[in-house]
Amino acid sequence: MTNEHAVSYWKSNIRIVLCLLCVWFVISFGCGILFVDALDNIRFGGFKLGFWIAQQGSIFGFVILIFIYIYLMDKLDQKYDQAMAADSKRPKGGVAQ
């Protein structure tokens, strides 16, 4: 990477993606498949919890995850743009693009 902002941008990006993918894994493969029988002991309304997560709940979770990602990345992009703009004003700043 050509400058420190780019490096830290990429690091934060990776951190966001990894965190969200962990949640993604827990919801789908964890609750929906691996621990589904245990969760089935909990009932709400006509649903067993594990069955509901496997067939409906996980899908709602996926939608929410993507929108959290959009929100976090927008904020990160803004921070990066501001840092780059601040640098290009300073005479001895990082490499402006």
Place this chain on the structure above:
Amino acid sequence: MSVQLWTYLLVFGSFGLYIGIAIWTRAGSTKEFYIAGGGVSPIANGMATAADWMSAASFISMAGLISFLGRDGTFYLMGWTGGYVLLALLLAPYLRKFGKFTVPDFIGDRYYSKTARLIAVFCAISISLVYVIGQMNGAGIVFSRFLQVDITTGVIIGMGIVFFYAVLGGMKGITYTQVAQYCVLIFAFMVPAIFISIMMTGHFIPQIGFGAELTEAYGGGYLLDRLDGLSQELGFAVYTEGQRSTQDVFFITAALMFGTAGLPHVIIRFFTVPNVRDARKSAGYALIFIAVLYTTAPAVAAFARTNLINTVNNAEYSMMPDWFSQWETTRLIVFTDKNDDGRIQYVADPATNELEVNRDIMVLANPEIAGLPNWVVALVAAGGLAAALSTAAGLLLVISTSVAHDFLKRTFMPKITEKQELLYARIAIFLAVVVAGYVGINPPAYVAQVVAFAFGLAAASFFPAIAMGIFDKRMNKYGAISGMIVGFSFTALYIIYFRFINPAADNASNWWFGISPEGVGTLGTLANLAVAYAVSHFTPEPPQEVQDIVEYIRLPGAAPDAVAH
């Protein structure tokens, strides 16, 4: 009006709408709209992606399969939605920043190699072809039922329409046609679901009716408890419990997810939005539009299963309603009165069971089984066709651009004129339709299963190659090429062996690690990753300009202009 008349009306009406929109948006300045104006809005692109994505498998086949699989059907639901998280987080924004026209373009440029491009072309064509087979079969089922012909004739009619539709030129190129197709298909899926949910549970949101109590007329008690009870009575597995091994469900789900993220016809949709930010948003909107159908499908599956059992079991054959005999003429419902009592025994035991129901007809038959008005029945046919056609057109576009653009123009015949390119593209579409139709007449499995194979192949070839191209700067052409070859051929051979060469051995005791052919794509993905990683570390690193490209696509900022798809 009869179902037949309504079907003609709605099918032709919706076709007229698609063609009308195509002509109308063409008349405006297309170029200005897409390029100078900066591409399509993320919401419209989300809808178009959803229409591209939700095929005959999602619309016609999936809920039916789930109604016979019970909880195991989960892998379709989670697999085909969870992949969007991977697509949004790992691929879409970076591919948009890269800004090329096709997936083989990305592979060819990122891995600085003609060979890599050719392998990508080969994979894209095979994946799309397998996927088109599923669509042909789906369209064939719709036509066979509503024109009262056998399934072969149905598929041939479907072939003709898909060919006409794709060759009409650019139909697919207009995002708003697909927006209309999304609206038609989602309306057609939701209306009967809502009707049936109100009838059976009194709730007008099917997602809630799914977990609610049945009305008095249906005997009360929670729907799912009732369904569990009915299934057990007849010797079937308990609906809300799993039958397949956990590792098989795990691997099938993963294969469908990785495949979703690696499907060329979905990936190219993210090249149409103006910038990286909109690529992320557009993946989010696409998933919302898809989730509407995908959270309704399990409810439809449960309603349909309950209704089917209630209607047919132990009922007198001569008293069966019209829909029953009409599906019988297509041979998709078969009744053999084994004990000659004139009644239908529908039980799990194959020795005494007298009724064979093709899983693919459940969604189409569902409104008729529930006794809904004729226009609703016809609406479902129009929706199923919208789903099959929009996806088939998207896939045929991938096949034709792979042949004409990636294979001929970029590799072997750089001097080819635009006219010749178009001619080759149409020949490619024609051949693809014929092959897909031929296999569609004798499908190796149900629509959603055939489609699942396409996902396995995409998972094992494209997903790792693209993801590593973005996240591993050190990945070079040797690694990517060997990874794709190993992943794709391993997955293809496993599927071909168990489905075609030795179908007798196609059961859990012979599968590797208990993984069925539908789930083997996950093993292929892992093999691809491992081989690529190992090979790339023993071979020279990619040239500096390629490493610069990787750094460029990782950063936010202006992306190249949008392209129309």
